[in-house]
Amino acid sequence: MAVGSAAAGLVLAAGLVALTGPWDGGQRSAERDQAAAAELVRGQLPAERLAGTVPVAPAVLTPLDGTSAAPSPEALTRIVAPLLEAEALGEHTAASVVDLATGTVLYERDERAGRAPASTVKVATAVAALSALGPDHRLTTRVVLDPEDGRAYLVGGGDTTLTAADLEGLADRTARALADRGIDRVRLAYDVSAYPEETHPIGVNTNIAPITPLQLNAGRLDNSSQGPADRADDPAKDAAESFARQLAEAGVEVDGGLKRRAAPGGAEELADHASAPVASLVERMLTASDNDLAEALARMTALASDQPGDAGGVRRALTDRLGELGVPLDGVRLADASGLDREGRLTAALLTGVLAAAADPANPELRPTLTGLPVAGFTGTLANRYDGDGASGAGTVRAKTGTLTGVNSLAGTATTAEGRVLGFAFLTADAADAGAAQEALDAAAGALAGCACG
Numbered sequence: 248m249a250v251g252s253a254a255a256g257l258v259l260a261a262g263l264v265a266l267t268g269p270w271d272g273g274q275r276s277a278e279r280d281q282a283a284a285a286e287l288v289r290g291q292l293p294a295e296r297l298a299g300t301v302p303v304a305p306a307v308l309t310p311l312d313g314t315s316a317a318p319s320p321e322a323l324t325r326i327v328a329p330l331l332e333a334e335a336l337g338e339h340t341a342a343s344v345v346d347l348a349t350g351t352v353l354y355e356r357d358e359r360a361g362r363a364p365a366s367t368v369k370v371a372t373a374v375a376a377l378s379a380l381g382p383d384h385r386l387t388t389r390v391v392l393d394p395e396d397g398r399a400y401l402v403g404g405g406d407t408t409l410t411a412a413d414l415e416g417l418a419d420r421t422a423r424a425l426a427d428r429g430i431d432r433v434r435l436a437y438d439v440s441a442y443p444e445e446t447h448p449i450g451v452n453t454n455i456a457p458i459t460p461l462q463l464n465a466g467r468l469d470n471s472s473q474g475p476a477d478r479a480d481d482p483a484k485d486a487a488e489s490f491a492r493q494l495a496e497a498g499v500e501v502d503g504g505l506k507r508r509a510a511p512g513g514a515e516e517l518a519d520h521a522s523a524p525v526a527s528l529v530e531r532m533l534t535a536s537d538n539d540l541a542e543a544l545a546r547m548t549a550l551a552s553d554q555p556g557d558a559g560g561v562r563r564a565l566t567d568r569l570g571e572l573g574v575p576l577d578g579v580r581l582a583d584a585s586g587l588d589r590e591g592r593l594t595a596a597l598l599t600g601v602l603a604a605a606a607d608p609a610n611p612e613l614r615p616t617l618t619g620l621p622v623a624g625f626t627g628t629l630a631n632r633y634d635g636d637g638a639s640g641a642g643t644v645r646a647k648t649g650t651l652t653g654v655n656s657l658a659g660t661a662t663t664a665e666g667r668v669l670g671f672a673f674l675t676a677d678a679a680d681a682g683a684a685q686e687a688l689d690a691a692a693g694a695l696a697g698c699a700c701g
Contacts, residue, residue, distance in 0.1 A: 315663075315665045315666040315667050315701060316665060316667075316701030317346060317348075317349065317351065317667065317701060318346060318353055318663060318665075318667055318669065318698065318700045318701055319700050319701065320352075320353045320354060322698075322700035322701075323344065323353050323354055323695075323698060323700045324353075324354050326694050326695075326698055326700060327342075327344065327354055327691055327694055327695060327698075328354070328356070330687065330690050330691040330694055331356060331673065331687075331691055333687040333690075335678065335679075335680055335683035335684045335686070335687045336655075336675050336678055336684055336687050336688070337675055337676060337677035337678050337679065337684075338677065339357070339360075339362075339675065339676035339677055340356065340357070340673060340674065340675050340676075341356060341357040341358060341360045341362050341594065341595045341672075341673075341674045341675075341676075342354065342355065342356040342357070342358065342595050342671070342672065342673050342674070342691075343355050343356075343358040343594075343595035343596050343598070343599040343671065343672050344599070344669055344670070344671045344695065345599045345602075345603055345669065345670045345671075346667060346668075346669060346670075347602065347603055347606040347660065347668045347669060347670045348606075348667065348668065350603050352599075353669065355595075355596070356595075357595070358594060358595045358596040358599075359575060359577050359578050359594045359595075359596050360578055360594060360595075361578035361579065361580065361592030361593065361594055362592060362593065362594070362595075362654075362656070362674035362675070362676050363589050363590075363591060363592065363651060363654045363674075363676070364586055364591060364592070364593035364598075364649055364656055364674065365586045365648075365649025365650055365651045365654050365655075365656050366536045366538075366585065366586040366628075366647060366648060366649040366650070366656075367586065367593065367598060367647050367648070367649040367656045367657070367658045367672070367674070368581070368583070368584065368585070368586040368591060368593055368649075369532055369533055369536065369541050369584070369585065369586060369647055370533070370598060370601055370602070370616060370620075370647050370658055371565060371569060371581070371593065371597070371598070371601055372532070372541050372544060372545055372548075372565065372584040372585075373529045373532065373533055373544075373605075373613075373615065373616040373619065374568070374569070374572065374601050374604060374605055374613050374616050375545070375548050375564065375565045375568035375569065376525060376528075376529060376544040376545065376547070376548045377525060377526070377529060377612050377613050377615060377616065378568050378571070378572070378612065378613065379547075379548040379551040379552050379564070379568060380525045380544075380547060380548060380551055381525065381612060382524060382525055382526035382529075382612050382614075382615060383524050383525070383526070384524065384525045385521035385522045385523070385524055385525070386404045386405045386406040386521070386522040386525075386528070386543070386547065387404045387406070387519050387520070387521050387522070388401070388402065388403060388404050388406055388409055388413075388417065388461070388519065388520045388522075389401075389402040389404065389516065389517075389518070389519040389520075390402070390417060390420075390421045390424075390516075390517045390518045390519070391510050391514035391515060391516055391517060392424075392425070392428075392430075392433070392514055392515045392517050393510065393511050393513075393514045393515075394428075394515060396434070396511075397430075397433055397434055398433060398434040398435065398436055398506075399421065399425075399433045399434070399435050399436070399494075399517065400435075400436050400437065400438045400508075400510035400514060401435070401436070401437045401438065401461065401486070401487050401490050402437075402438040402441075402461075402510055403437070403438065403439050403441055403459065403460035403461025403462070403483060403486075404441055404460060404522075405441055405442070405460045405543045405544075405546060405547050406462075406520075406522040406543070407456075407462045407464075407465040407537075407539040407540050407543045408464075408465075408522055408523065408528065408531070408540065409462060409463055409464065409486065409520070409522075410463070410464055411463065411464070411489065413520050414463065414486070414489055414490050414493055414520075415493050416520065417490070417493075417518055417519070417520045418490055418493035418494045418496070418497045418499075419493075419497050420517075420518035421494060421497070421499070421517050421518045422494060422497035422498055422499045423518075424517040424518055425499055425517065426498075430499075431498065431499060431500060432499065432500035432501070432502055433494075433499060433500075433501065433502065434501070434502050434503050434506075435487070435490075435491055435494070435501050435503075435505055435506075436487075436505065436506040436507065436508050436510070437461060437483060437484070437486070437487035437490075437505060437506075437507055438461075438508065438509050438510045439459050439460050439461050439483045439507065440460075440509040441460035441546075441550075441556065442460055442546045442547075442549075442550065442555075442556025442557065443555070443556060443557045444457065444458065444459040444460075444483070445457070445458045445557060445558060446458065447542070447583065447585075447587060447588070448558075448582070448583070448587075448588050448590075449587050449588065451478055451480070452478070453475035453476055453477060453478065454475055454538055454587060455478070455538045455539055455542070455585065455587060456478040456479060456482050456539055457478070457479075457480070457481070457482060458539075458542050458543075458546070459482055459483045460483075460543070460546075461482070461483040461486050461487070462482040462483065462486060462539070462543075463482065463485060463486035463489055465478070465482070465537075465539035465540070466478040466479040466482030466485070466539070467479075473535040473537060474535075483507070484505070484507070487505050487507075488505065491505060525544070525615075526614075526615040527615075528540060528544060529544070529615045529616065529619050530615050530618060530619030531619070532544065532619070533616070533619035533620055533621070533627070533647055534619055534620075534621050534626055534627035534628075535627055535628070536627070536628050536647075536648065538585035538586075538587055539585075541584045541585040541586075542561075542583065542584050542585055544584070545561045545564070545565060545583075545584030546560075546561060548561070548564050548565065548568065549561050549563070549564040551564075552564040552567060552568065558583070561581075561583070561584055562581045562582070565581050565584065566579070566581055569597070569601070572600070572601065572604045572610075573600070573604075574596075574597050574600030574601055574604065575594065575596045575597055575600060576597065577594070577596075578592060578594045578597075579592060579593055579594060579597055580592040581593075586649055586651075587651075589651060589654070593674070594674075595658075595672040595673070595674055596672075598658040598672035598674075599658075599670045599671065599672050601616070602616070602617070602658070602659070602660065602670035602672075603670055605617050606660075606668070606670065617645070617660065620645035620646055620647055620659045620660065621645065621646065621647065621648070621659075622642060622644075622645050623640050623641050623642060623643070623644035623645065623646065623689070623692070623693075624640075624641030624642060625641070625642060628647075628648040629644070629645075629646065629648065632685065632689055633689055633693065639690075639693035639694065639696060639697045640661065640689065640692055640693030640694075640695075640696040640697070643661060643662045643696040644659065644660070644661045644689075644692045644693060644695075644696050645659045645660050645661075646658060646659025646660070646661075646671075646692060647659055648685075649674075650681060650685075652681075653676070653677055653678055653679070654675060654676070654678065655675045655678045655681060655684035655685055655688060656672075656673060656674045656675065656688075657671075657672075657673050657688040657689070657691075657692055658671065658672040658673070658674075659671065659692070661692055661693075661695040661696040662696060663695065663696065663697075663698045663699070663700065663701075664696075664697055664698060664699045665698075665699055665700075665701045667701065669695050669698075671691075671692060671695055673688050673691060673692070675688075
């Protein structure tokens with residue numbers, strides 16, 4: 248039942264897709280056909296392989312054609328403005344609502360006032376990563392060999408989704424490559440030079456591991472794949488130790504202790520493991536609000552933008568990428584890529600500008616920013632919201648949530664009763680009761696979804 252409900256909710260997003268060109272389930276039809284013909288088994292996540300064997304469910308809604316009447320700003324204001332006056336939201340709520348088919352601004356309230364965005368900043372991280380890396384790029388963990396030193400190097404490539412099964416496969420391929428060279432024993436090192444290792448400003452806690460380009464399951468110490476969890480103090484070392492054990496089980500003797508050092512430039516490629524495509528990683532980051540993945544994607548974005556892969560480079564790269572999209576940067580100060588840092592500031596105008604850019608048919612590479620948004624009442628961080636009596640917006644609101652103490656935010660899309668797709672962003676600054684604030688924001692977004700305001 249859970250799978251069926253989630254699938255039904257995801258199909259509801261097809262309306263937005265139909266507005267912007269030859270899309271099929273969030274993917275260009277031509278790209279789908281190419282993907283079907285390509286050999287993509289290697290490097291796929293288990294969920295991706297499973298998805299390829301499951302028949303596609305029929306659509307439950309007719310795709311929108313974009314010809315319904317444009318919403319009236321006056322009518323929409325009468326509906327949403329009183330809801331944003333809710334006491335639970337405090338006195339400083341900023342808001343912006345736009346028609347994604349035309350880019351027309353329908354409602355604004357302190358739209359260029361900087362607010363701590365919490366996790367809604369991941370929407371900005373998503374478009375920046377897709378713009379810099381491209382939707383088909385994969386983060387690659389490699390094993391190389393220095394034959395003169397007899398040392399193999401496990402080289403991190405920023406993939407925080409790396410699993411124990413992935414490492415096992417990488418070790419098996421490495422063992423075969425070594426056997427082809429007549430080698431059955433090596434020394435082993437691990438290379439974390441892709442970008443600097445850092446601790447997030449909030450410190451290491453259950454929401455984020457130390458930031459490093461080599462991690463096994465984001466440094467989680469349990470079997471979870473999302474949400475809070477205790478984290479390793481040194482995720483890179485833990486991943487390397489796990490790889491050493493797998494390599495030994497594959498028949499390669501590992502001499503001496505592990506070393507942390509950069510691989511020499513002339514090292515020979517032995518094997519690699521590629522992550523899911525960036526398009527899939529962005530969707531995972533948004534749906535699950537994955538902080539570790541957000542910071543990793545941002546660092547790879549910085550490197551692709553000729554910036555250093557540290558916190559400063561991330562801030563400059565994200566800001567530059569957003570500027571290239573033409574979104575307003577007044578009042579914006581990016582502090583991190585995940586939204587955990589309270590010092591960051593975004594505006595409602597920037598967030599709706601980003602959503603409009605992702606909906607623009609001129610930017611098909613940005614589409615996963617929309618398809619990755621949680622579906623109200625069905626998936627991700629909205630799975631347990633929009634489920635009360637009389638809840639409006641379930642299935643037709645897709646939005647990224649943001650929550651810190653005193654901060655509640657919501658940014659995404661809503662399909663009106665007349666079939667128009669709106670982009671919205673609501674940011675609070677002094678919400679005293681997180682639960683009540685979430686309900687008030689859900690009510691405002693749900694009112695957009697139920698709006699007959701053409």
